[in-house]
Amino acid sequence: xxxxxxxxxxxxxxxxxxxxxxxxxxxxxxYISLSASYFSPIVNLVGVVGEDFPERYIQLLRDHHIDLEGxxxxxxxxxxxxxxKYDYDMNTRETLLTxxxxxxxFNPIIxxxxxxxxxxxxxxxxxxxxxxxxxxxxxxxxxxxDTMNYWIERKNEALxxxxxxxxxxxxxxxxxxxxxxxxxxxxxxxxILKMGPKKLVIKKGEHGALLITNDTIFTAPAYPLENINDPxxxxxxxxxxxxxxLSKVNHLNDEELKKAIIYGSVLASFCVEKFxxxxxxxxxxxxxxxxxxxxxxxTHFEE
Amino acid sequence: xxxxxxxxxxxxxxxxxxxxxxxxxxxxxxYISLSASYFSPIVNLVGVVGEDFPERYIQLLRDHHIDLEGxxxxxxxxxxxxxxKYDYDMNTRETLLTxxxxxxxFNPIIxxxxxxxxxxxxxxxxxxxxxxxxxxxxxxxxxxxDTMNYWIERKNEALxxxxxxxxxxxxxxxxxxxxxxxxxxxxxxxxILKMGPKKLVIKKGEHGALLITNDTIFTAPAYPLENINDPxxxxxxxxxxxxxxLSKVNHLNDEELKKAIIYGSVLASFCVEKFxxxxxxxxxxxxxxxxxxxxxxxTHFEE
Numbered sequence: 099x100x101x102x103x104x105x106x107x108x109x110x111x112x113x114x115x116x117x118x119x120x121x122x123x124x125x126x127x128x129y130i131s132l133s134a135s136y137f138s139p140i141v142n143l144v145g146v147v148g149e150d151f152p153e154r155y156i157q158l159l160r161d162h163h164i165d166l167e168g169x170x171x172x173x174x175x176x177x178x179x180x181x182x183k184y185d186y187d188m189n190t191r192e193t194l195l196t197x198x199x200x201x202x203x204f205n206p207i208i209x210x211x212x213x214x215x216x217x218x219x220x221x222x223x224x225x226x227x228x229x230x231x232x233x234x235x236x237x238x239x240x241x242x243x244d245t246m247n248y249w250i251e252r253k254n255e256a257l258x259x260x261x262x263x264x265x266x267x268x269x270x271x272x273x274x275x276x277x278x279x280x281x282x283x284x285x286x287x288x289x290i291l292k293m294g295p296k297k298l299v300i301k302k303g304e305h306g307a308l309l310i311t312n313d314t315i316f317t318a319p320a321y322p323l324e325n326i327n328d329p330x331x332x333x334x335x336x337x338x339x340x341x342x343x344l345s346k347v348n349h350l351n352d353e354e355l356k357k358a359i360i361y362g363s364v365l366a367s368f369c370v371e372k373f374x375x376x377x378x379x380x381x382x383x384x385x386x387x388x389x390x391x392x393x394x395x396x397t398h399f400e401e
Numbered sequence: 402x403x404x405x406x407x408x409x410x411x412x413x414x415x416x417x418x419x420x421x422x423x424x425x426x427x428x429x430x431x432y433i434s435l436s437a438s439y440f441s442p443i444v445n446l447v448g449v450v451g452e453d454f455p456e457r458y459i460q461l462l463r464d465h466h467i468d469l470e471g472x473x474x475x476x477x478x479x480x481x482x483x484x485x486k487y488d489y490d491m492n493t494r495e496t497l498l499t500x501x502x503x504x505x506x507f508n509p510i511i512x513x514x515x516x517x518x519x520x521x522x523x524x525x526x527x528x529x530x531x532x533x534x535x536x537x538x539x540x541x542x543x544x545x546x547d548t549m550n551y552w553i554e555r556k557n558e559a560l561x562x563x564x565x566x567x568x569x570x571x572x573x574x575x576x577x578x579x580x581x582x583x584x585x586x587x588x589x590x591x592x593i594l595k596m597g598p599k600k601l602v603i604k605k606g607e608h609g610a611l612l613i614t615n616d617t618i619f620t621a622p623a624y625p626l627e628n629i630n631d632p633x634x635x636x637x638x639x640x641x642x643x644x645x646x647l648s649k650v651n652h653l654n655d656e657e658l659k660k661a662i663i664y665g666s667v668l669a670s671f672c673v674e675k676f677x678x679x680x681x682x683x684x685x686x687x688x689x690x691x692x693x694x695x696x697x698x699x700t701h702f703e704e
Contacts, residue, residue, distance in 0.1 A: 186584040187584050188584070281489040281490050281491070282626075282627060282628070282629065283607075283625075284625045284626060284627045285627045285628075288627070302608065304586075305605065305608035305609075306608075306620075306622070308625065310625075315625050315699050316699055316700075316702070317609075317622035317625065317699050317700055319609070319620035319622070322586075322587045322611065322613075322618050322620065323585075323587060324585060324587045324588045324591070325585070325588075326585065353702070353703055356701075356702040356703075357702050357703065359702075360702055391704070394702070394704050396618050396619055396620050397619075397620055397700050397701075397702075398659075398700075398701070399619070399656070399659040399660050399662075399663055399697070399700075400656055400659075400660065401694070401697050
């Protein structure tokens with residue numbers, strides 16, 4: 099089934115204690131689409147770049163059969179840029195630069211050919227824009243949205259309206275606590291479920307992820323990696339892997355949701371092993387299924 | 402099979418945003434012994450208190466059939482006291498007071514009747530004392546030890562010697578990184594395995610625990626609780642539940658070890674639900690097995 103991804107495309111400059119890359123391909127829509135591309139033949143991307151966006155990155159996305167009809171290229175515009183720096187522990191990052199450029203006036207327009215997309219991922223953008231996207235769709239089957247502290251604090255009303263329209267919210271632990279205004283994660287999750295989304299996924303970085311619905315709690319660890327090179331994009335890769343798997347299943351039940359969380363964790367683990375999107379470029383079904391099986395090994399115990 | 406627990410007994414004053422308790426029963430040996438008592442009929446305790454140690458706490462330990470022949474009561478001595486304060490998020494605590502008192506000169510003497518104990522837990526004390534305990538034992542089957550930043554920094558040589566004599570080290574994530582002097586947890590774990598212990602358990606508080614051996618990695622989540630009242634003693638309850646289960650199994654293989662980690666997590670979850678040791682006082686096999694089954698539910702997915 100077709101997947102629609104709306105979010106940012108950017109040029110990232112990333113510094114870690116091990117290396118530095120400049121103006122490499124980045125942005126939430128990129129990580130989500132690349133991850134989802136290993137599951138679905140139809141990944142429709144909506145985003146915006148400037149004329150300076152390198153042709154080789156366009157080609158890279160096309161090589162992963164990502165549909166770019168919805169990619170707006172602003173004439174004389176400059177692409178969104180972000181620069182960040184990680185310390186040894188990889189858990190804290192310092193943002194050195196955020197240049198919104200053409201992303202500042204992004205108005206996602208869904209091409210006619212995308213409007214029947216079934217699985218929707220609304221990357222982290224203004225909740226009003228996320229709602230505008232939904233209004234342009236015909237009959238989506240499953241809607242996932244991301245958000246961040248900035249929108250929780252500055253566009254709370256719009257976000258609350260959006261949450262009534264989505265099936266799943268994907269946020270990190272501090273965003274969960276902020277949105278619910280409660281320090282206990284599980285209690286906060288239950289408050290958020292009352293706001294609208296039927297499912298909540300809480301991303302905890304190196305500590306894995308939690309799926310919480312009204313009748314299920316499921317915990318997934320992060321894959322225990324000896325070499326983490328760059329955590330950038332891990333959360334978006336998680337969302338892409340998860341929606342990718344969900345787009346393939348026959349029945350969207352709890353068992354499939356749990357497996358989707360693990361597939362999300364698999365894609366996130368491949369992402370952080372290399373710099374930028376590099377870890378997402380040369381995957382295939384066997385590599386992905388093999389790591390899925392390893393997740394089973396490291397979590398399974400006898401009843 | 403018999404369990405021997407060596408560690409501290411104390412009077413804890415604990416403050417959280419919800420309540421405050423003064424001079425309640427605490428100490429590593431207490432949390433470990435109480436947790437282990439639900440699995441084994443023989444729990445031998447070695448520790449020290451002053452004459453001010455309340456008789457009702459002695460009785461409480463006896464009520465859980467914990468053998469106190471190894472409990473030294475120092476005449477005119479004052480019991481170890483600790484006071485700490487937790488903030489809303491329960492992850493950071495501030496130590497307000499540490500009064501070692503009789504614990505300062507603690508010299509663990511193992512009574513004759515304890516020397517054949519098979520499962521040994523060396524609570525967090527000076528590694529030289531931990532080694533002295535081992536020298537007094539006849540033929541232990543499985544030795545677990547805990548330690549902390551203080552000993553890693555100040556008694557590194559003794560600790561390294563001790564590590565060659567134990568089967569399992571149980572530490573938290575920051576202690577793991579400090580001991581191995583490496584920021585990546587999995588890499589740090591492999592460095593520590595080379596120091597001697599065949600098994601390493603890394604406690605990550607609300608993020609669960611990791612078991613790492615030369616050929617296995619196993620992850621356990623913390624039980625997702627809506628009400629966490631007091632995290633004091635969670636790590637020691639984990640160790641007690643784990644050793645308790647291990648003392649019951651026929652073969653100490655990886656599958657049993659994984660289940661032991663879950664039983665440890667079960668006891669830790671009961672501990673943090675109430676203040677001090679209160680969560681460990683009224684348990685039974687059914688309650689423990691029921692939560693174990695819930696751990697299976699929240700971690701299990703289909704292959």
